[in-house]
Amino acid sequence: MKIKNIIFDFGGVLMDWNPRYYFKTYFNDNEKMEYFLENIAQDEWNVEQDRGRSLAEGTEIQVKKFPEWEKEIRAFYDNWTVMLKSDIPQNVEVLRKLKNTDYHLFGLTNWSAETFPYALENYDFFQIFEGKIVVSGTEKLIKPDPKIWHVLLERYNIKAEESLFIDDNTKNIEMAKSLGFITIQVFPETDLAKELKKFGVEV
Missing domain, CATH: 3.40.50.1000 (HAD superfamily/HAD-like)
Incomplete structure (x- = not known):
């Protein structure tokens, strides 16, 4: 054919695109960065925004789950353009x-x-x-x-x-x-x- x-x-x-382009500088600690991306702002969470959930809703859901990471979670979509290298x-x-x-x-x-x-x-x-x-x-x-x-x-x-x-x-x-x-x-x-x-x- x-x-x-x-x-x-x-x-x-x-x-x-890679969130590490932003968080590498943010954390200045690879181990902490990888922990955050694998357990807090993980692919499964980001995928739901790709599926149509709003960025605001996705952010609030994660902040509620991991309040101690609030600053980092909010930084994710606020700095999304840096991740699109x-x-x-x-x-x-x-x-x-x-x-x-x-x-x-x-x-x-x-x-x-x-x-x-x-x-x-x-x-x-x-x-x-x-x-x-x-x-x-x-x-x-x-x-x-x-x-x-x-x-x-x-x-x-x-x-x-x-x-x-x-x-x-x-x-x-x-x-x-x-x-x-x-x-x-x-x-x-x-x-x-x-x-x-x-x-x-x-x-």
């Missing part, structure tokens, strides 16, 4: 080259509806997608829930078997495969252009 569509995850593929230049370069091809480009991201506009405003490459982006926080659905892929397929009238999905998360890749997508899992060392070439996508 010929690939017609290329779908990008954003965090870890096109954007370098930069784009991932080599992968963004591939995206820019794909703009000049016949492939249809889409975004499918786990991202809070409240923080995503900042990325849109500050990184021009998002305009390449021409608004064809499905954001978990807006849909109140999150990868790897298969329903969010179905939102993408139905909204843009595309077929999984004609679509190549790029993500850094193993669970998301496995789910996409099970839904019939062609997939590329991205790691920090991945040469995306080289991986695309394996599927006949030249950039």
Whole structure:
């Protein structure tokens, strides 16, 4: 089946986001920072904001649970833009080259509806997608829930078997495969252009 569509995850593929970019300086103590990120402001908590819970509500829930960490918990979303360090230049370069091809480009991201506009405003490459982006926080659905892929397929009238999905998360890749997508899992060392070439996508 010929690939017609290329779908990008954003965090870890096109954007370098990590709470450590802020908390490393805040704590100046790696052990304390890791404890905080693994037990207080852990991924499971942040994911609920990506699923559509408001940042304010998520913050208050965690402050109530861990009052002794109130200052640090409130600092999390107050300093979110510091955590969004930069784009991932080599992968963004591939995206820019794909703009000049016949492939249809889409975004499918786990991202809070409240923080995503900042990325849109500050990184021009998002305009390449021409608004064809499905954001978990807006849909109140999150990868790897298969329903969010179905939102993408139905909204843009595309077929999984004609679509190549790029993500850094193993669970998301496995789910996409099970839904019939062609997939590329991205790691920090991945040469995306080289991986695309394996599927006949030249950039």
